[in-house]
Amino acid sequence: MPTNSPTLEFKSGSFSVPILILFSDDLKAIGQQLQEKVDLAPEFFKNSPLIFDVQELNKLSRAIDIPALVDIIRQSGLLPTGIRGGTTQQNKEALALLIPVYSAHSSTLTSADTQAQKQKIIEPEPSVNASATIITRPVRSGQRLYASGDLIVLAQVSAGAEIMAEGNIHVYNTLRGRALAGVQGNVDARIFCSDLQAELISIAGNYKISEDMDMSDVVSKKSVQIYLQGHTLIIKDII
Amino acid sequence: MTRIIVVTSGKGGVGKTTTSAAIAMGFAKKGHKTAVIDFDVGLRNLDLIMGCERRVVYDIVNVIYGEATLNQALIKDKHCENLYILPASQTRDKDALSQEGVGQILEELAAKDFKYIVCDSPAGIEKGAHLAMYFADDAFVVTNPEVASVRDSDRMLGILASKSRRAEQNLEPIKEYLLLTRYSAERVKIGEMLSVADVQDILSLHLLGVIPESKSVLTASNSGIPVILDEKSDAGQAYADIVARYLGEDKPHRFIEEKKGIFGKFFGSK
Ligand SMILES: Nc1ncnc2c1ncn2[C@@H]1O[C@H](COP(=O)(O)OP(=O)(O)O)[C@@H](O)[C@H]1O
Ligand SMILES: [Mg+2]
Numbered sequence: 230m231p232t233n234s235p236t237l238e239f240k241s242g243s244f245s246v247p248i249l250i251l252f253s254d255d256l257k258a259i260g261q262q263l264q265e266k267v268d269l270a271p272e273f274f275k276n277s278p279l280i281f282d283v284q285e286l287n288k289l290s291r292a293i294d295i296p297a298l299v300d301i302i303r304q305s306g307l308l309p310t311g312i313r314g315g316t317t318q319q320n321k322e323a324l325a326l327l328i329p330v331y332s333a334h335s336s337t338l339t340s341a342d343t344q345a346q347k348q349k350i351i352e353p354e355p356s357v358n359a360s361a362t363i364i365t366r367p368v369r370s371g372q373r374l375y376a377s378g379d380l381i382v383l384a385q386v387s388a389g390a391e392i393m394a395e396g397n398i399h400v401y402n403t404l405r406g407r408a409l410a411g412v413q414g415n416v417d418a419r420i421f422c423s424d425l426q427a428e429l430i431s432i433a434g435n436y437k438i439s440e441d442m443d444m445s446d447v448v449s450k451k452s453v454q455i456y457l458q459g460h461t462l463i464i465k466d467i468i
Numbered sequence: 469m470t471r472i473i474v475v476t477s478g479k480g481g482v483g484k485t486t487t488s489a490a491i492a493m494g495f496a497k498k499g500h501k502t503a504v505i506d507f508d509v510g511l512r513n514l515d516l517i518m519g520c521e522r523r524v525v526y527d528i529v530n531v532i533y534g535e536a537t538l539n540q541a542l543i544k545d546k547h548c549e550n551l552y553i554l555p556a557s558q559t560r561d562k563d564a565l566s567q568e569g570v571g572q573i574l575e576e577l578a579a580k581d582f583k584y585i586v587c588d589s590p591a592g593i594e595k596g597a598h599l600a601m602y603f604a605d606d607a608f609v610v611t612n613p614e615v616a617s618v619r620d621s622d623r624m625l626g627i628l629a630s631k632s633r634r635a636e637q638n639l640e641p642i643k644e645y646l647l648l649t650r651y652s653a654e655r656v657k658i659g660e661m662l663s664v665a666d667v668q669d670i671l672s673l674h675l676l677g678v679i680p681e682s683k684s685v686l687t688a689s690n691s692g693i694p695v696i697l698d699e700k701s702d703a704g705q706a707y708a709d710i711v712a713r714y715l716g717e718d719k720p721h722r723f724i725e726e727k728k729g730i731f732g733k734f735f736g737s738k
Contacts, residue, residue: 369626
């Protein structure tokens, strides 16, 4: 190798990494719920990095066993890459497992927040893009996308493609493939698109295939929204 | 800088090899040093279309396994001195190709100052097709105006966008161009084929050109002369237009409308 070419370079980058906030020290329950979450989108979670946050537990003076927790996270196919809000002892244990220690979030959750967060296990790192994923190129047949917040697609979604979001889905072009919003059970999620020719649409598990779509209220090549009323998917023009 | 162009489709029999031979010859005739590589190991036929099948001694697999040098395997075209052909092996199977081996061949060609390297992809989305597109800078997506072919092209576009070197290394994505081949304006008119507009609507891709269904293609391949050298033929002219457009010339699209009779010429609407 020529000596004048650099061997390495340090750069700083910022990534969006899911954070696992723990509200219970019941290792068995944690393992179960993690597995359920992973099973919903195995491709998405497989080998995903994960930071676990034990701040809430430590506020209640319930210090969870770090090696056991790390084991459970690994078993579900996720890769623990950091600890947050740990005690000195916990941080030491984590470091012994080569897991870096991150400083705890400055703004601690209020108890009301905690209440609201209790349902969710994995919180995306709060950042500008955490709540919405923006896709600018066509989603082609055979491609699958998963967004943990809203999903915004500025190009077409081809027949044979599949897009999924825990939140809303916006397609500012023709939607020909499959679109599944609220895949974690959010019944208030909606799908918006500017030309509906989808093979399948679904909100919180309630789905319709193209054959069953009631397009009587809908003019083709016009923007529509799809939302849930009870267990029925409603397709309506956006005026 | 070398540009690597993959001619791909997903579906077989749509005109990839015909196109690879034509555009490679087109680039070479414009004065660019060009290589065209057959990735269809086991079913090689680029050498037939190029009329050099009786001069094949070594092939791409021999080069990858170190049984021959690249110089030994490259066949100099007899019509144009800027053009070289690297044939596929007839006797090995697709697994004989490796990503490392293909990468090395492309690097060596770049070092030899080849301007354009045209990779003729086999059908399907298996190893041969994957290796043909993996290192590409540009993709010529060859599509016939029928639903199955359009769907396969779309699938291939997805693979280009996610499984190529450029995608894996987060580089600028492969530039994608649509080539609509075996197009028959008459059959579009009676609804037997998708129109240019239909295909573009489904694929939303930059149209590089339309090649009409033409007897001249068969005549050319039977005589082992790329159809672009038949300057009188419609298909030959269509390929010449495509080469010119790719190189930045402004050429209006042709062969999309039905040929008009004498009355159509005078009175027909545009
Ligand atoms: N524009 C065209 N007009 C008529 N026949 C064509 C045209 N393009 C290709 N063909 C014919 O279609 C067949 C398949 O073409 P080929 O280039 O070998 O396709 P591929 O490499 O995609 O399998 C061949 O018999 C060829 O002569
Ligand atoms: Mg071929």
